[in-house]
Amino acid sequence: MQKFIIIAAILGIKLTNAVKFVAQISDTKAVSEIFSQNFEQMNGEKGIGAINIGKSFQAIYGDFPDSILEAMYYDGRIMAMSMDRKLTAAEYVVQANAPPHLARLSQKAPLLKSDTTFIYHSNAGIGVDVYLLDTGIDAKNPGFEGRVQKVADYATGLAFEGDPHGHGTAVAGVIGSAQFGVAKKCNLFDVRIGDADGTASLISTLRALEHATKLAAVTNRPSLVVIPYTMEKNVVLNSALEAIVRDLSIPVIAAAGNTNQSACSISPASAYGVLTVGSIDVTKNDQLAPFTNHGECVDVFAAGVRVPSVGLDSYSEIQRSGTSMSTGIGSGLVAYFMSLGFYGMDAVNRVKSLSVSGIIPNMAQQLPSTRNSIMQNM
Numbered sequence: 360m361q362k363f364i365i366i367a368a369i370l371g372i373k374l375t376n377a378v379k380f381v382a383q384i385s386d387t388k389a390v391s392e393i394f395s396q397n398f399e400q401m402n403g404e405k406g407i408g409a410i411n412i413g414k415s416f417q418a419i420y421g422d423f424p425d426s427i428l429e430a431m432y433y434d435g436r437i438m439a440m441s442m443d444r445k446l447t448a449a450e451y452v453v454q455a456n457a458p459p460h461l462a463r464l465s466q467k468a469p470l471l472k473s474d475t476t477f478i479y480h481s482n483a484g485i486g487v488d489v490y491l492l493d494t495g496i497d498a499k500n501p502g503f504e505g506r507v508q509k510v511a512d513y514a515t516g517l518a519f520e521g522d523p524h525g526h527g528t529a530v531a532g533v534i535g536s537a538q539f540g541v542a543k544k545c546n547l548f549d550v551r552i553g554d555a556d557g558t559a560s561l562i563s564t565l566r567a568l569e570h571a572t573k574l575a576a577v578t579n580r581p582s583l584v585v586i587p588y589t590m591e592k593n594v595v596l597n598s599a600l601e602a603i604v605r606d607l608s609i610p611v612i613a614a615a616g617n618t619n620q621s622a623c624s625i626s627p628a629s630a631y632g633v634l635t636v637g638s639i640d641v642t643k644n645d646q647l648a649p650f651t652n653h654g655e656c657v658d659v660f661a662a663g664v665r666v667p668s669v670g671l672d673s674y675s676e677i678q679r680s681g682t683s684m685s686t687g688i689g690s691g692l693v694a695y696f697m698s699l700g701f702y703g704m705d706a707v708n709r710v711k712s713l714s715v716s717g718i719i720p721n722m723a724q725q726l727p728s729t730r731n732s733i734m735q736n737m
């Protein structure tokens with residue numbers, strides 16, 4: 360048993376009673392050599408057997424004796440080894456009494472008062488890092504379940520921790536909090552750019568983008584960048600974001616802006632390849648939010664009027680309006696699709712292709728160049 364314990368320790372597994380292993384081997388000849396003459400005899404006993412798939416996959420499995428396990432572990436022809444583990448069914452989870460901005464993602468038609476169900480895949484953003492450039496995130500808030508990490512601070516004159524403003528916490532809440540979030544299991548990375556008054560400088564924003572993308576390259580995990588900030592159209596900011604999308608395949612999600620004008624006249628909404636999100640009121644038949652920017656630079660719309668989220672006081676729920684909230688919902692959805700195996704820009708394309716078109720009222724007459732698209736998660 361001792362050798363087995365050593366191997367178990369090497370493989371980083373916890374011992375349970377019945378332990379089976381599966382080992383992928385480079386060629387079938389290796390099997391008979393590792394087991395010498397014993398394999399035929401053992402085959403069938405203790406659930407030991409072989410699996411061959413296609414031309415290139417061979418494996419053996421079973422409750423092997425310690426001597427064989429050890430021989431296998433150190434044999435160069437064993438390509439990979441794993442304890443038998445559980446796979447969980449890709450189940451869908453139903454959130455009853457969900458807020459309207461989530462319920463709207465799970466159905467094609469406009470919401471009725473009775474529509475309060477959000478149905479989502481149990482992966483829900485797991486293993487995905489969301490870099491939020493904002494005013495900070497209240498990491499201690501229990502709504503985030505300890506998934507917030509402060510990674511950098513480019514604001515001036517503020518204490519390192521927390522969010523004095525509340526904007527970043529509210530956006531993070533619709534991205535990934537337990538109750539209000541689209542991607543309820545994602546990692547929320549706080550990259551603060553907002554000073555005490557909530558505004559951010561262009562240079563701070565660029566330095567924050569550099570920081571986030573360098574870290575994403577080190578972690579090598581699925582990552583996305585969220586900027587719920589706007590400024591008048593700026594070539595430098597747009598170029599930086601276009602490089603992130605084009606050179607690194609990291610999705611960038613941006614706000615359409617709240618000034619009832621063309622999103623093409625502001626940044627980062629006008630940057631090529633960025634997913635730009637505008638606002639509708641999902642409690643009023645999906646009508647366009649009065650403040651939302653529009654035009655061909657807006658890719659898709661989500662709830663943006665009186666959207667409930669996490670407040671700064673740990674137990675409070677706040678409501679906020681604006682394309683920042685819609686951006687949070689869109690970012691949560693990109694993270695959600697990334698956790699389902701859509702990598703990089705494929706996740707952004709998934710958001711666009713699954714969205715339902717033609718529902719926002721009066722769009723064709725009033726804003727013919729604006730896409731009539733509402734986000735969906737399924």
Ligand SMILES: *[C@@H]1O[C@H](CO)[C@@H](O)[C@H](O)[C@H]1NC(C)=O
Pocket residue numbers: 619649650
């Ligand atoms: C938005 O701007 C247009 C003109 O560009 C105007 O007709 C419309 O009334 C404005 N909407 C609001 C809610 O102010």
